[in-house]
Amino acid sequence: MMSPVIDNAGKVELESVLASHAGDPAVLALTEKLSTSIQSAKFDRNELTLTISREDIVAVCQAVQASGYNFLADVTCVDWYPNQPRFQVTYHILSHGLKRRLRLCVLVEEGDPSVDSITTVWPAANFYEREIFDLFGARFGGHPNMRRILLPEEFQGNPLRKDFPVEGYR
Amino acid sequence: MAELLTAPTVVAPDQDRTMILNMGPQHPSTHGVLRLVLEIDGEVVVRVAPDIGFLHTGIEKTCEAKFYQQVVPLTDRIDYLSPMHNNLCYCLAVEKLLQLEIPDRAQWLRVLLSELTRLNSHLVWLGTHAMDLGALTVFLYCFREREEILRIFDAVAGQRMMTSYFRIGGVSLEPPLDFHDRVRKLLKNLPERIDEYENLLTGNPIFINRTKGVGLLSAEDAIALGVTGPPLRASGVDWDLRRDMPYSSYEKFQFQVPVSKDCDVWARYVLRVQEMRESVKIATQALDGLPEGPIKADAPKIVLPNREAMKTQMEALIHHFKIVTEGFAVPAGQVYQAIESSRGEMGYFVVSDGTAKPYRVHMRNPTFATLQAIEKMCVGRLLADVVAAVGSIDIVLGEIDR
Numbered sequence: 001m002m003s004p005v006i007d008n009a010g011k012v013e014l015e016s017v018l019a020s021h022a023g024d025p026a027v028l029a030l031t032e033k034l035s036t037s038i039q040s041a042k043f044d045r046n047e048l049t050l051t052i053s054r055e056d057i058v059a060v061c062q063a064v065q066a067s068g069y070n071f072l073a074d075v076t077c078v079d080w081y082p083n084q085p086r087f088q089v090t091y092h093i094l095s096h097g098l099k100r101r102l103r104l105c106v107l108v109e110e111g112d113p114s115v116d117s118i119t120t121v122w123p124a125a126n127f128y129e130r131e132i133f134d135l136f137g138a139r140f141g142g143h144p145n146m147r148r149i150l151l152p153e154e155f156q157g158n159p160l161r162k163d164f165p166v167e168g169y170r
Numbered sequence: 171m172a173e174l175l176t177a178p179t180v181v182a183p184d185q186d187r188t189m190i191l192n193m194g195p196q197h198p199s200t201h202g203v204l205r206l207v208l209e210i211d212g213e214v215v216v217r218v219a220p221d222i223g224f225l226h227t228g229i230e231k232t233c234e235a236k237f238y239q240q241v242v243p244l245t246d247r248i249d250y251l252s253p254m255h256n257n258l259c260y261c262l263a264v265e266k267l268l269q270l271e272i273p274d275r276a277q278w279l280r281v282l283l284s285e286l287t288r289l290n291s292h293l294v295w296l297g298t299h300a301m302d303l304g305a306l307t308v309f310l311y312c313f314r315e316r317e318e319i320l321r322i323f324d325a326v327a328g329q330r331m332m333t334s335y336f337r338i339g340g341v342s343l344e345p346p347l348d349f350h351d352r353v354r355k356l357l358k359n360l361p362e363r364i365d366e367y368e369n370l371l372t373g374n375p376i377f378i379n380r381t382k383g384v385g386l387l388s389a390e391d392a393i394a395l396g397v398t399g400p401p402l403r404a405s406g407v408d409w410d411l412r413r414d415m416p417y418s419s420y421e422k423f424q425f426q427v428p429v430s431k432d433c434d435v436w437a438r439y440v441l442r443v444q445e446m447r448e449s450v451k452i453a454t455q456a457l458d459g460l461p462e463g464p465i466k467a468d469a470p471k472i473v474l475p476n477r478e479a480m481k482t483q484m485e486a487l488i489h490h491f492k493i494v495t496e497g498f499a500v501p502a503g504q505v506y507q508a509i510e511s512s513r514g515e516m517g518y519f520v521v522s523d524g525t526a527k528p529y530r531v532h533m534r535n536p537t538f539a540t541l542q543a544i545e546k547m548c549v550g551r552l553l554a555d556v557v558a559a560v561g562s563i564d565i566v567l568g569e570i571d572r
Contacts, residue, residue: 044503045266071393073508074534078521092506092517092534096393096407099414103506124396127542135230150223150571159231166235 010040017041021048025067026095026102034060039107049103054115057106061091061121069095069102072118075128077136081162086110087138091118108138117143135160188216193556195224200560201298202567206544213552218545225571233531237497238264239338241531246332248533249569251294254280254287255511257336260531262417263507263518264338267500268472275463276340277419282353282456283326283335284418284509285449289360290319291512291564292446299439299561300371303380308370315363318356325349339473340466353457360450368443381436385547385559388433395546396539399514400445401563403429404437411510418509423452435562442564472498497526506534513537513564535569 018041021027030038030050037056042049052060074092085107093102106115117140118125129140130149137158140146148155157164188211195203203224209217229248233241245256258280265272297312320330325346327335335342371377387397392405402409410427412420428444430437466473474493475486492498502524508517514536521530540563547559 045505047505072396073515074517076519076532078530096409123394124539127538150226159228166231
């Protein structure tokens, strides 16, 4: 089972990945201003993934947006139950100018599954964050309309959590 | 942008001046089961709040309980107008996880059938969009050509709509003998047929009045709201994944990406019609240059063997048995693969934990994001323009609700 927990080997990988992507404007902007907020970095199958500390996601998104990654393609979540931190909120950001993608991850503990909403940076996140709230039960602080989007209001539970049975409760 | 975000799903009437109108879920112009809660002041729209989820079937959850190869038929059912795009995007994502090389013939077949799928989808869009705006005849002509495309799909994949033709590692079957001639005939006739549709619409004063200057969306708003595909290009952003981030050997094809700066429903109509012409060009190139060779990757533990080998060779039989009963393990990792579908950027985010079942499959569907722009397009405009705006984003509720 691949666990998102960050260890010492991760720190080494972080440094080498950041060094090899120093030319990327987003990496450059983040290492200059927000280097402490990058928890880990991974370059796998030609895709760059940066794990960001939960408190800094809005600031990081602003910096990434200012550096030329102008388009938020997708926001989603992965449930690593029973591992902790349990939720991996994942942002896929695209740069029309650079023709390159960037993945940002935020790891969220089960006890307090909340992240700041990035709707102030990209309004496109609105529906996606509602979808995560609906299907995973993670909350987004500062979201203008934090309600279920796909399931009915009276639905019990969050079906995409791994401890929710595929066939549902009867 | 802030005022856009504060719209709650249930709109409270503002004293007695405005009224709430429910448009849908059973309304012919919502193309399925979209419910729009409209606050209107006379005929003028004050607020729009889309309410979705009527078609939610939990496909993402179902994917987690299936083997990798069993997910392919599920992907057809998301966007029922462009099944092959879904197949393609999912297969590319899993192939990226597996680091699998796909033979040229399979890649070109994928391009050819993707473009036929785009034509199929755009034909349905054109017919229904024109019908929404009162031009009933176009629908009949569009469905005439669409029927031939569906017959070709039937001949190739054995299914008209839920094709599941693209498989992990290639395509499922060699196309039938008369495939070349039928596709060639279709592609030869289509430009004339597209002229016919344009004769009915492009100079039609009623259609022009219903679409020009309606549903305006600026480039900044389009990017901020995650709009992709023809609506994005109609707002003047020159971006097409087929050209800018090529996949499945699209870089070997010559085609134009039509862009318009008009930002309105008319521009989206003109763009899609031009796109159909470009699709015909790409499909013709793919048909002309279709290379010979295998249609499946050389990966016996992932790709099912052909029937002949399975019945004569012990190893092939074992592989077949193993793949069908146990699936195949995919190395751990996370990939995001995006393609340009008929409606915009379709992305599959696939997470593998090293087992034979995907740990997580997430679909980034173009119209889910584009629907957020509906308020920008409609507020301050007439109620009748909502119909034009919804039609112009080519909405498919199957992929929005999943």
